[in-house]
Amino acid sequence: xxxxxxxxxxxxLRGSAAIVSEFFGYAANSILYNRGVYPEESFAxxxxxxxxMLLTQDEGVKSFIASLTAQLSEWLxxxxxxxxxxxxxxKATNEVLERWNFSIETxxxxxxxxxxxxxxxxxxxxxxQAIMRQIASSIxxxxxxxxxxxxxxxxYTDKDVAIPFxxxxxxxxLIANPQMVKLHSFDTKIHKVDTLVSYKNDExxxx
Amino acid sequence: xxxxxxxxxxxRSETRDPGSLLVASSxxxxxxYEDPPSAAxxxxxxxxxxxxxxxxxxxxxxSDFFDALSCxxxxxxxxxxRSKALEENFSKVExxxxxxxxxxxxxxxxxxxxxxxxQALQEQLLKEVNDFQERFKKQIQSQSELEVKLRNExxxxxxxxxxxxxxxxxxxxxxxxxxxxxxxxxxxxKRLHNEIELLERDSKLSVSRxxxxxxxxxxxxxxxxxxxxxxxxxxxxxxxxxxxCMHQKSxxxxxxxxxxxxxASSTDSNILVKHLQEELRNYESEVxxxxxxxxxxxNIELLKEKLSEEKGRRERAEGELSKLHxxxxxxxxxxxxxxxxKLMIKEIPGVSCSEDIPVKFAALQKxxxxxxxxxxxxxxRLKQMEVALDAVQSGKHIAxxxxxxxxxxxxxxxxxxxxxxxxxxxxxxxxxxxxxxVNEFKRLKNDEAGDETVSGTLIQELESSLAKKESCIKGLxxxxxxxxxxxxxxxxxxxxxxxxxxxxxxxIKSLERESDRLRSEISLLESKLGHxxxxxANTKVLRMVNTLAVDNEAKQTIEALQNELQxxxxxxxAVEELRSQSGNAGKLVDSYISGKVxxxxxxxxxxxxxxxxxxxxxxxxxxxxxxxxCELFGYKIVMDEHQRANGIPxxxxxxxxxxxxxxxxxxxxxxxxxNTIILANDYTSQPEISHQVDIFIRKLNSIPAFTANLTVxxxxxxxxx
Numbered sequence: 001x002x003x004x005x006x007x008x009x010x011x012x013l014r015g016s017a018a019i020v021s022e023f024f025g026y027a028a029n030s031i032l033y034n035r036g037v038y039p040e041e042s043f044a045x046x047x048x049x050x051x052x053m054l055l056t057q058d059e060g061v062k063s064f065i066a067s068l069t070a071q072l073s074e075w076l077x078x079x080x081x082x083x084x085x086x087x088x089x090x091k092a093t094n095e096v097l098e099r100w101n102f103s104i105e106t107x108x109x110x111x112x113x114x115x116x117x118x119x120x121x122x123x124x125x126x127x128x129q130a131i132m133r134q135i136a137s138s139i140x141x142x143x144x145x146x147x148x149x150x151x152x153x154x155x156y157t158d159k160d161v162a163i164p165f166x167x168x169x170x171x172x173x174l175i176a177n178p179q180m181v182k183l184h185s186f187d188t189k190i191h192k193v194d195t196l197v198s199y200k201n202d203e204x205x206x207x
Numbered sequence: 208x209x210x211x212x213x214x215x216x217x218x219r220s221e222t223r224d225p226g227s228l229l230v231a232s233s234x235x236x237x238x239x240y241e242d243p244p245s246a247a248x249x250x251x252x253x254x255x256x257x258x259x260x261x262x263x264x265x266x267x268x269x270s271d272f273f274d275a276l277s278c279x280x281x282x283x284x285x286x287x288x289r290s291k292a293l294e295e296n297f298s299k300v301e302x303x304x305x306x307x308x309x310x311x312x313x314x315x316x317x318x319x320x321x322x323x324x325x326q327a328l329q330e331q332l333l334k335e336v337n338d339f340q341e342r343f344k345k346q347i348q349s350q351s352e353l354e355v356k357l358r359n360e361x362x363x364x365x366x367x368x369x370x371x372x373x374x375x376x377x378x379x380x381x382x383x384x385x386x387x388x389x390x391x392x393x394x395x396x397k398r399l400h401n402e403i404e405l406l407e408r409d410s411k412l413s414v415s416r417x418x419x420x421x422x423x424x425x426x427x428x429x430x431x432x433x434x435x436x437x438x439x440x441x442x443x444x445x446x447x448x449x450x451x452c453m454h455q456k457s458x459x460x461x462x463x464x465x466x467x468x469x470x471a472s473s474t475d476s477n478i479l480v481k482h483l484q485e486e487l488r489n490y491e492s493e494v495x496x497x498x499x500x501x502x503x504x505x506n507i508e509l510l511k512e513k514l515s516e517e518k519g520r521r522e523r524a525e526g527e528l529s530k531l532h533x534x535x536x537x538x539x540x541x542x543x544x545x546x547x548x549k550l551m552i553k554e555i556p557g558v559s560c561s562e563d564i565p566v567k568f569a570a571l572q573k574x575x576x577x578x579x580x581x582x583x584x585x586x587x588r589l590k591q592m593e594v595a596l597d598a599v600q601s602g603k604h605i606a607x608x609x610x611x612x613x614x615x616x617x618x619x620x621x622x623x624x625x626x627x628x629x630x631x632x633x634x635x636x637x638x639x640x641x642x643x644x645v646n647e648f649k650r651l652k653n654d655e656a657g658d659e660t661v662s663g664t665l666i667q668e669l670e671s672s673l674a675k676k677e678s679c680i681k682g683l684x685x686x687x688x689x690x691x692x693x694x695x696x697x698x699x700x701x702x703x704x705x706x707x708x709x710x711x712x713x714x715i716k717s718l719e720r721e722s723d724r725l726r727s728e729i730s731l732l733e734s735k736l737g738h739x740x741x742x743x744a745n746t747k748v749l750r751m752v753n754t755l756a757v758d759n760e761a762k763q764t765i766e767a768l769q770n771e772l773q774x775x776x777x778x779x780x781a782v783e784e785l786r787s788q789s790g791n792a793g794k795l796v797d798s799y800i801s802g803k804v805x806x807x808x809x810x811x812x813x814x815x816x817x818x819x820x821x822x823x824x825x826x827x828x829x830x831x832x833x834x835x836x837c838e839l840f841g842y843k844i845v846m847d848e849h850q851r852a853n854g855i856p857x858x859x860x861x862x863x864x865x866x867x868x869x870x871x872x873x874x875x876x877x878x879x880x881x882n883t884i885i886l887a888n889d890y891t892s893q894p895e896i897s898h899q900v901d902i903f904i905r906k907l908n909s910i911p912a913f914t915a916n917l918t919v920x921x922x923x924x925x926x927x928x
Binding site for chain 2: 064067068082083085099101103123152153154155156157158159161163166167168169170171172173174178181182196198
């Protein structure tokens with residue numbers, strides 16, 4: 001039997017940044033849909049990563065996520081982005097209920113020297129697909145969000161990053177004594193993204 | 208086998224022995240014995256002379272022959288019995304030899320099996336040795352890594368010890384400072400106590416003084432009041448006297464003035480003048496006293512005011528006294544709190560002043576957290592050590608069991624070797640026995656010439672087989688010896704391996720401890736990561752300003768402001784256009800504006816005309832409509848707008864039938880949002896009309912029927928009348 005060799009694609013820094021920022025956009029939409037932050041009817045189905053993905057049609061949210069992903073892509077290309085956190089808070093009390101943590105490890109050599117790496121696009125898509133499936137299945141163990149919620153996105157950057165005029169410094173919006181669930185990760189050989197969700201202990205679980 | 212064929216007989220002519228025996232033979236002719244001639248030379252016999260014998264010789268020979276025969280027969284029987292015995296022995300020996308051969312073959316098989324087992328054992332041992340060597344190499348590598356880590360940890364530990372020592376020094380310094388602080392606090396406390404006592408005393412003294420002053424002032428006030436009363440009376444008297452004196456003075460002056468014209472000098476007038484002057488002086492003195500009284504009265508009033516002020520101050524002082532008690536209580540509480548805080552501060556080292564407390568608390572908290580972390584790490588390492596120890600002990604047990612198993616196998620092989628040696632010794636003994644038997648058999652067979660050759664060949668064969676066995680036995684002995692050497696070497700190697708196992712077991716434990724520690728560190732870091740902790744020295748957290756958490760009202764206000772901005776921009780543009788159009792003179796603007804005003808006025812006039820026209824047309828039309836309604840339905844309808852008590856506007860219709868006999872016959876209805884209600888009045892309260900109202904409106908709910916019925920009745924009445 002002849003052995004099958006996987007064809008590898010060349011990944012550049014810009015390409016990897018685009019992949020990661022796009023992934024975050026779709027992941028954020030998926031989280032907002034699955035956690036019920038916005039009503040189901042405000043989402044439309046599209047095909048991405050070999051899966052039916054849901055994207056919001058709310059113009060405000062759309063523009064917010066678009067501008068966000070553009071800035072994240074810029075920071076990823078400069079290698080200054082360490083982490084992205086999507087925070088879900090109670091609208092009434094502003095209490096943080098969930099934190100979706102996307103940790104990013106950047107290959108410094110690629111940023112400094114501008115070299116490229118090789119990895120199969122299909123492999124990357126497969127890894128992202130696994131994460132999206134896990135996000136969709138997270139509703140089985142995450143506590144129900146019974147009250148109206150809002151979301152916000154925090155970016156953990158290097159200390160020497162110049163703050164754009166549409167961004168401000170913020171507190172990390174932590175959860176006291178959270179429960180944590182580690183999800184899969186994906187690697188473009190330039191950026192490695194680890195996913196982790198931490199959520200407030202449900203009162204029923206504590207009982 | 209004894210040969211039956213005897214050897215060929217020697218001829219007599221050749222040899223003659225006097226004592227030679229005769230061997231009976233069936234084939235050979237009979238040879239008669241003759242005494243050997245002692246000295247006589249043998250006669251030259253003829254061919255038949257030797258066959259000649261005397262009768263005695265024949266009988267003697269015969270008897271001798273028979274004796275010899277019997278002896279020979281006996282010997283033959285003996286030899287036969289011996290041969291039988293030998294044959295039996297030979298068969299036995301053969302059987303034994305077969306047994307020995309079988310045993311030999313078994314022993315060879317066992318030897319081969321033992322060799323195979325030894326080879327297998329050797330292979331196993333070689334494999335184990337190779338495994339151990341590989342593990343040893345790996346563990347040497349891990350040991351080197353661990354040594355490096357150990358050195359790093361030792362350095363860290365030294366650093367931690369140094370930091371601990373410095374922290375202890377700092378703690379001692381801070382304790383000293385704290386003791387100084389506590390002393391200063393005590394001193395201040397004492398000072399404050401003394402000051403408080405002094406203040407209390409002062410306050411008491413001042414209170415007592417004030418009370419005394421108050422009393423004095425009260426007494427003074429009372430006295431002053433009494434004096435003022437007396438003085439008032441005096442003043443009034445004096446005033447009266449003053450008026451009288453003034454009156455008298457005026458009279459006297461008049462008199463004096465009249466007296467001045469008279470030049471008559473009389474002593475009485477002089478005396479009277481003097482009296483009057485004295486009275487004047489008295490009166491002036493009384494006036495002065497009255498003024499003094501007045502001033503004293505004013506002073507009294509001032510004193511009264513001061514008294515009231517003092518009373519107020521007294522009340523305030525009493526209130527402050529009560530407050531002083533409260534302050535004392537609060538002071539006591541504060542002192543208790545101070546003492547408790549002092550105790551707390553004593554317990555917490557490293558505090559010089561109150562401002563340092565939170566900073567030191569934060570630093571101590573950080574140190575506590577670090578120490579807890581280190582303690583957790585140490586505990587984790589301890590657990591790792593214990594776990595690795597247990598694992599290596601189990602490995603050691605396994606290795607010991609394997610070594611014991613190998614030892615048992617070696618012992619088994621040794622026992623087998625011993626068994627083989629024993630068998631060899633037995634075989635050699637049997638071989639010796641066989642050799643003895645063979646030698647005996649040889650000796651026996653030497654007597655019997657016919658069987659000697661047969662026994663010799665048998666003996667040779669036996670000797671050859673024996674020689675082969677001896678060679679085999681020697682080979683076995685040599686193999687045994689070699690095996691013993693191999694066994695000793697293997698036991699020594701096993702001992703070395705056991706020692707190495709023990710060392711490697713220890714290294715494995717330390718490795719496992721290290722791995723558990725690293726796992727705990729990883730879990731701790733992951734928990735920190737999941738919690739969201741970060742290093743503020745390297746990282747900052749940013750968020751977008753224009754988040755979706757902003758209310759939509761802000762967006763709406765922004766949009767509204769933008770719209771207003773656009774409108775103002777448009778207005779501004781229009782104004783600027785106007786200004787640009789009116790560039791030079793204001794006259795053009797005025798004319799333009801006046802033209803616009805005229806146009807607007809004309810429009811207004813036309814609109815007003817239209818409105819009036821519409822009103823007249825409407826009035827005409829509505830009057831026609833009303834007249835038509837009146838003639839068609841028989842009622843004059845008047846519509847008015849009224850307001851109810853609650854302020855709600857309501858349309859009121861007043862209907863008067865054309866057949867009504869009086870102006871009082873009016874029906875009043877109220878219309879509101881599609882509902883028409885009949886109102887009560889004098890006309891509807893009449894029994895006939897009310898009866899109809901009940902039937903048609905209230906029961907049948909039909910106002911047209913009621914009005915129609917009323918019209919018919921009033922028509923009938925009219926026509927009848």
